Amino acid sequence: MAWTEYNYLFAISLIGAFIDAYGIGANDVANSFATSVSSRSLTFRQAMLAAAICEFAGAVAVGARVTSTIKNGIIDLDEFNGDAAVLFLGFTCVIIGSCTWLTIATRNAMPVSTTHTVVGAIIGVGIALHGHGGSVKWGWNGVGQIFASWGIAPAVAGCLAAITFLITKYLVLRSSSPVKMGLIASPVYFFIVAGVLTTSIIVKGSPSLNLDELPPNVTAGAVVGTAAVVSILSLIFWLPWVYCQVAPEDAVTADSAVPDYYAGHREDDHVPASINNADDVEASNRRQQSEHDEDRESSKDGNDEKLAMDKDRPVTDEPTVEKSKLQMLEAKLSQPDRTTGPDGRPVPPNYRTFDGSWIEPWNLYTTLRYNALPWAWYTVSAGLRTDIHKLQMNGSDKEVARLKAIHKHSAHYDNKAEHLFSFLQVLTACTASFAHGANDVSNAVGPLSVVYSVWSTQLFPSSTEPTPIWILVFGGAAIVIGLGTYGWKLMSVLGNRLTLHSPSRGFSMEFGASITVVLASYLGLPVSTTQSITGATIAVSLCDGGRATNWKGVLWIFFSWVLTLPIAGLISGLTFAVVLNAPRWSV
Template sequence: MEFKTIYKLQKKALKRSAADFTRLGFAIFFMIGVLTFTFLSNGGIPNSMFLAVAALIGAYMAMNIGANDVANNVGPAVGSKALTLTTAIIIAAIFEASGALIAGGEVVKTIKNGIIDISAFNGNPDEFIWAMMAALLAAALWLNFATMAKAPVSTTHSIVGGVMGAGIAAAGFSVVNWTTMGSIVASWVISPLLGGVIAAAFLFSIKKSIIFKDDKVEAAKRYVPFFVAAMSLAFVTYIILKGLKSIWPKIIEFLNLLPFISLEITKKPAFLIAFFIGLIVAIFVYFLVKKRLASSVTALENTKDSVNTLFTIPLIFAAALLSFAHGANDVANAIGPLAAINDAVINGGVSSSASIPLWVMGVGAFGIALGLALYGPKLIKTVGSEITDLDQIRAFSIAMSASLTVILASQLGLPVSSTHIAIGGIFGVGFLREWLHIKDEQHRTIEEDTLIIIDEELNKNAYKHELKVLQEKSDKTQSDYTRIVDLYKLIATEKKIIKSTKKNIKKAKKVQYVRRDAIKKIIAAWLITVPVAAVLAGILFFTIKGIMI
């Protein structure tokens, strides 16, 4: 029997290791392919080997972004069972790559958020190339470790830390824009708080307007169209502002080709224009959903689970749109430094912005998609089910928070992290559930347990009184001694019941819907992301410099 058990465990371990080697094989094949292509297509350029190695590191970084960061977009939908893990990965991979290729932009800032002053390099392309390579590799290594530890962290903060550390190693502390770094530190607090508050507010409004009603079907018929329309408004505005900003001039040029349309070409969309387009889409969605519900809502049962199903399709759209916007924005975390190195190698100088060749964009787009497919499931499961339990309504609230928080923060000029917003939204939903549970238990369970304590205390006191009378009796009989023993046992039993009931009251007050160990791990990872990436980048810079000199 023991040999059979050992054989089964061995077989399972071999199967798991085979899957791990297969994933690793695909990842290595992709990186070597990028290395080979880059070297062969740029072989006649001085420092082409630097560019090829940088492209390999960029491919590694892109895969780590896909493995870690994309989980925030699809994790809640998977955790709520609106999407299967496989379907979520396929949708996210397609839309991440599409966002990167279509709307990733032709020009990016090579130094993320202007955190270091490139003039400190004095036009020296070699040290600049080494610094960017060190920053890219440090950020990728940290993301790899965080993914292994199942900690969702900000890829933007990772590359920011890498660029800062490499910049300090190359040119000293004066190279860093500390004002910008201060705003990044502020985002550690602003992002999760805003995300949590908005997600909790939406969840409570849905519960108040639908779930807490006696006739949930009728309430759903009335309010679900409003909530889905609000999501449409938020997401269309979000996609235009964040996902299409780099190709907005081309969109305006195309629209101007249509008759009766004459729009001013601007570098990026204005909030009012994005909001107006979102409002038109929202009105259309409202009447569409209302019409669909009028014909199908009668088939629903008057239960929370039945109402939950109405939010499944909106969640699928949310996962797709969040992935598109993420691909359009965060691809720069992988290809920004790579584009900087490519520009420095080809032009022999240092620039704060650079055009992105199609092959560089392809490295970022396909790297993110591949990293998600190979290593994304681990973080998707963590985000979707290991922080708090999610259903479609809770996941819907988190998705709403992700779009609204970014829109609000961008208009107020507040620095935010999409990763911190999403995780903050999950925290907010979980803590709201705790608060509602405590509120309910204090009106129900605690009152019942208090009555039990009172009854048991009365019984215990009655037993004590009888025991005292028997102990003071001078002519005790055999039955008296037997009764005394029974009374001691009864008193001990009552003490146990009272103690257990008091524990139940405390437990009712301390029910935890958010796993505290997950909170501690994630917050710790957030706090050390920038300094760890910075220190690692500094070490790598000196290592690369030592090898090259």
């Protein structure tokens, strides 16, 4: 029977849990896919689609069917003295504190750990309940591991990512024939990557299937067997296909399937930051068009004689046709992108102006038709239309110059060899996303599961509570919406903003972070995927020297981590303390 007396608390928890999951999608998931987008292994829309499918499938198909009531054992249920109503209020405040800090952090482009956000909110409630010495477990089995993970996770992930990149660098990228060596080594890479990712799924990403309870010999057989199958499939299907793209001499043409992974990161590729508004862009375009017209007029007289000699040439001459196609393609590519501004964000709608107040009857139609509806569509769709690469390189003249100097100190390797690692990076990113959806969706819906259990039964919960499927769907959908509409915000301060990204670098970063998560799961350490990928990014950048790293951006990320626990704890703790100890009206 529902506890109707506290319907308002359940409603608040439901709204807060949606905002929490939305923030996880916009912050944590966007953080995970920033390397794939920044290296051009995936376009932004492809990353959003892959993340939406993997996160939602992981959350709903194999997401945690049983949620720990007190995450990571930070406080003890006995501290609530069996009072279900107080526990109900406490977890409502946990949701409020978590979603509030995640919203603030995401709005200010602060990459934070959503796991530590929830833990911080629980710590706040525990302190408000019985003081700092009564409820919270500050030792190694509690909060101590959280603080230790700030150094352990980045350090371990960084070492593993650096080892992976250095092996790749000297074995493939700097060899005399990088494409040939890449093709030879690829099946081995697929075998190792598939083995690690399968292990990651077993120990982290399938809590409802209890795969982590399999006997060691069965687990080893499953890992080796899956890795062998993936490697064999890559030999049969992937290797011949990618060989046709990278091996022939004419593989890189105007319409090639091999992207330029270093486009926009050469010295002559950066747009001056002084062109910072639409008028400047338009003026620049007019100036370029004027120069083009002058060049065309000056060459017109010299071309008249040539045109007269060629007037009898058949118009179907193949070289001429091919040249014309290339010229048309170059002209199309050289035109400025009018759908996004210089900062990479889509151009906002042209809102209508009117006289008087918007609420006046004669202005309501204008407000709704030409302002409100275009604003709503822009808010929903602008995220997917953002140019992440342009956004990451946007800033003041001084900031752009600093980013150019950082990228200048990062080596550029064979583009075709880089292409081979883009597939490995996509495989790593999608598998990690699936595991993230299965495991970390509990950060958003875990407290909601406890609130729902108490609200629907009016009973004090046990140490673990079942998670209804509708709550997993609810959380998975909110994660996808947050990623698609606001994920661009976090990607703007990551990726190429920290160091130059390419498929080989991005693959090494994500692979190092995946191995760290596997090791931490076996050792029982609560590491964060956010902190793991950050440490891996810094370590790979150091392989190009310290001047290839944006240390200012790194300090901003670490500053965000430090603020997470205390601020989330303050919000939830103060809310809980004020409501719990407020004067009551006695009847």
